[in-house]
Amino acid sequence: MRMLEPDEIEPLATGAWILGAGGGGSPYDGFLNLRRLCRDGVGIPLMDPGELDDDDLVVAVATMGAPLVGRERLADPELSVKPVRALEDYLGRRFQAVMPVEIGGGNGLEPFLVAAVTGLPVVDADAMGRAFPEAQMTSFSIHGLPMFPMALGDVRDNAVIVTRAASWTWMERLSRAVCTALGSTAPTAKAPRTGREVKDCAILGSVTRALRIGRTVRDARARHDDPVAAVLEAEGGRLLFSGKVVDVDRRATAGFLRGGAALDGVEGDAGSRFEVDFQNEYLIGRRDGDAAVMTPDIICLMDAESGEAVGTETLRYGQRIGVAALPAPPILSTPEGLEVVGPRAFGYDIDYRSAFAEG
Amino acid sequence: MRMLEPDEIEPLATGAWILGAGGGGSPYDGFLNLRRLCRDGVGIPLMDPGELDDDDLVVAVATMGAPLVGRERLADPELSVKPVRALEDYLGRRFQAVMPVEIGGGNGLEPFLVAAVTGLPVVDADAMGRAFPEAQMTSFSIHGLPMFPMALGDVRDNAVIVTRAASWTWMERLSRAVCTALGSTAPTAKAPRTGREVKDCAILGSVTRALRIGRTVRDARARHDDPVAAVLEAEGGRLLFSGKVVDVDRRATAGFLRGGAALDGVEGDAGSRFEVDFQNEYLIGRRDGDAAVMTPDIICLMDAESGEAVGTETLRYGQRIGVAALPAPPILSTPEGLEVVGPRAFGYDIDYRSAFAEG
Numbered sequence: 044m045r046m047l048e049p050d051e052i053e054p055l056a057t058g059a060w061i062l063g064a065g066g067g068g069s070p071y072d073g074f075l076n077l078r079r080l081c082r083d084g085v086g087i088p089l090m091d092p093g094e095l096d097d098d099d100l101v102v103a104v105a106t107m108g109a110p111l112v113g114r115e116r117l118a119d120p121e122l123s124v125k126p127v128r129a130l131e132d133y134l135g136r137r138f139q140a141v142m143p144v145e146i147g148g149g150n151g152l153e154p155f156l157v158a159a160v161t162g163l164p165v166v167d168a169d170a171m172g173r174a175f176p177e178a179q180m181t182s183f184s185i186h187g188l189p190m191f192p193m194a195l196g197d198v199r200d201n202a203v204i205v206t207r208a209a210s211w212t213w214m215e216r217l218s219r220a221v222c223t224a225l226g227s228t229a230p231t232a233k234a235p236r237t238g239r240e241v242k243d244c245a246i247l248g249s250v251t252r253a254l255r256i257g258r259t260v261r262d263a264r265a266r267h268d269d270p271v272a273a274v275l276e277a278e279g280g281r282l283l284f285s286g287k288v289v290d291v292d293r294r295a296t297a298g299f300l301r302g303g304a305a306l307d308g309v310e311g312d313a314g315s316r317f318e319v320d321f322q323n324e325y326l327i328g329r330r331d332g333d334a335a336v337m338t339p340d341i342i343c344l345m346d347a348e349s350g351e352a353v354g355t356e357t358l359r360y361g362q363r364i365g366v367a368a369l370p371a372p373p374i375l376s377t378p379e380g381l382e383v384v385g386p387r388a389f390g391y392d393i394d395y396r397s398a399f400a401e402g
Numbered sequence: 403m404r405m406l407e408p409d410e411i412e413p414l415a416t417g418a419w420i421l422g423a424g425g426g427g428s429p430y431d432g433f434l435n436l437r438r439l440c441r442d443g444v445g446i447p448l449m450d451p452g453e454l455d456d457d458d459l460v461v462a463v464a465t466m467g468a469p470l471v472g473r474e475r476l477a478d479p480e481l482s483v484k485p486v487r488a489l490e491d492y493l494g495r496r497f498q499a500v501m502p503v504e505i506g507g508g509n510g511l512e513p514f515l516v517a518a519v520t521g522l523p524v525v526d527a528d529a530m531g532r533a534f535p536e537a538q539m540t541s542f543s544i545h546g547l548p549m550f551p552m553a554l555g556d557v558r559d560n561a562v563i564v565t566r567a568a569s570w571t572w573m574e575r576l577s578r579a580v581c582t583a584l585g586s587t588a589p590t591a592k593a594p595r596t597g598r599e600v601k602d603c604a605i606l607g608s609v610t611r612a613l614r615i616g617r618t619v620r621d622a623r624a625r626h627d628d629p630v631a632a633v634l635e636a637e638g639g640r641l642l643f644s645g646k647v648v649d650v651d652r653r654a655t656a657g658f659l660r661g662g663a664a665l666d667g668v669e670g671d672a673g674s675r676f677e678v679d680f681q682n683e684y685l686i687g688r689r690d691g692d693a694a695v696m697t698p699d700i701i702c703l704m705d706a707e708s709g710e711a712v713g714t715e716t717l718r719y720g721q722r723i724g725v726a727a728l729p730a731p732p733i734l735s736t737p738e739g740l741e742v743v744g745p746r747a748f749g750y751d752i753d754y755r756s757a758f759a760e761g
Contacts, residue, residue, distance in 0.1 A: 224579035
């Protein structure tokens with residue numbers, strides 16, 4: 044267990060945003076909140092999953108909904124704690140630690156806000172190794188762990204607990220209906236996990252990975268190097284396209300942000316076009332009509348100058364973008380993993396082909 | 403406390419259906435279930451509200467949703483118990499009695515099904531004195547009692563508890579979203595009430611009133627008298643129109659059954675037309691374009707021959723109908739009551755005028 048250093052907050056936000064594959068919500072408000080809290084002297088303990096006792100109880104938190112709507116409401120650390128307390132009251136037990144459901148985007152910072160208010164340590168792990176739009180798209184689901192009870196809160200005095208769900212799909216459907224009724228954004232606390240379950244079934248070291256990526260970007264900038272190239276080299280990623288955004292189609296619908304974007308190539312990619320589809324996160328990328336990258340590979344659109352991630356809700360005409368793929372946690376591309384997060388899970392009639400297949 | 407007699411089940415169903423104002427769902431499946439349970443020797447205690455201890459805990463049950471959809475699923479007594487058990491588990495306390503939220507329609511029989519399975523007594527009271535489509539339309543709401551926690555169950559293994567709601571409207575919105583996701587019908591257990599709250603804030607004697615109306619219909623039939631006239635005489639009701647259904651417009655939408663119907667007059671009403679609007683329940687009736695009756699008066703459409711109620715989901719072309727008004731519990735037409743269940747609460751820009759105003 045160690046304390047998060049104040050100068051780690053910015054790299055954490057940068058790295059989480061890149062791992063978000065366009066989703067997980069902008070980390071900017073969370074970053075501002077965390078910086079303020081740390082300046083106020085609040086310490087946030089970060090713990091290795093190996094330090095968890097087997098029967099510790101861990102809560103996984105995330106804000107659910109359409110990222111575009113999330114941007115319209117300022118993040119309040121107290122708000123993120125509401126569903127955690129609701130779940131504790133329901134269980135009649137206190138949690139020993141908090142972790143992100145998804146390290147990607149603002150949701151990667153959410154457990155740190157909860158930790159700042161509650162004093163709980165943040166576990167260096169998540170359940171996606173990136174961000175995904177739906178509740179069942181986690182390593183816990185792939186491992187067959189139960190999905191209930193889960194709690195949703197909101198800025199008013201509403202709270203809902205899904206105490207039983209017939210399946211992960213039912214959990215997604217019920218919680219999405221509540222989230223939509225609450226205004227298409229809601230802080231949530233997912234089914235409690237034991238320390239043993241986290242050690243066996245979570246994606247370990249996710250916070251460390253986000254911190255590392257963020258530091259790589261920061262250091263490259265300081266050296267006036269290309270931050271996109273630096274991240275890809277350090278993380279074994281692959282540059283797929285350099286281009287300029289020429290079209291964005293985006294709509295907030297039924298609790299998701301859906302749409303697509305088109306980029307015209309520049310430099311070596313001049314004359315080519317790259318298209319991406321998204322449902323909160325980037326799902327598939329096509330170069331001149333041919334699938335070049337697809338979920339669960341982490342599709343990153345990064346600002347070519349700063350190396351900052353460009354989210355599905357911040358994408359806009361004229362941006363200069365490096366489109367890259369980062370490898371996803373191996374469990375996501377197993378047959379069991381692909382069933383839950385592969386292209387077919389999103390309705391694409393296509394077999395998963397790794398962007399790293401040809402080395 | 404006394405046991406419900408087997409020969410009371412049919413009058414209970416008939417009376418509840420008439421008090422339903424077209425809604426509350428058909429009592430037919432519940433009637434069949436109750437008859438079978440009583441034949442199997444199950445006894446159902448009926449208790450006067452005065453017998454409740456002040457700190458007894460009472461659960462109010464109802465099936466929520468569009469009656470038309472409810473008809474497509476057979477009522478299973480065990481199903482109605484699911485949200486009751488979910489709420490008990492949440493509270494960490496057992497209930498001492500069960501009551502209907504609305505005496506109207508199948509929902510008037512629902513607590514008897516719960517009682518048959520659990521052994522709990524049914525309290526002779528409800529919170530509407532009829533049926534209404536929305537969660538906040540109760541005497542508990544008019545008295546300002548809290549609306550949470552409330553539980554929803556379903557035929558699969560789903561269960562949801564709204565643990566907090568910012569208002570009755572939020573409770574309606576959240577529970578309706580869950581109900582719709584569950585297929586537009588769901589058994590529910592509403593916020594627990596103490597014995598004191600039931601005695602002070604419920605509509606007392608509702609079960610007795612339903613039984614009395616049902617017996618009046620049965621006895622009139624046995625005497626070959628007009629059952630509609632018999633009910634109106636015994637209950638202080640008023641016949642508004644005799645006619646034949648010539649048009650029905652009905653749609654299940656967003657968890658409700660909405661629409662309207664038109665009747666052409668017969669006998670003394672020949673040459674006139676009567677139109678009714680409904681949202682699960684009949685809301686307003688117009689004779690030749692002029693409002694003749696409106697909520698909260700209990701608008702009953704009864705089969706002219708049998709005296710059986712005709713629900714908004716069983717209304718069809720060609721039926722011979724007596725349209726009548728029965729007086730609603732007085733609290734519903736107080737200023738506080740009208741705010742919650744008067745015509746304006748349903749979007750009609752019209753002041754409530756009692757169908758009994760002219761004596």
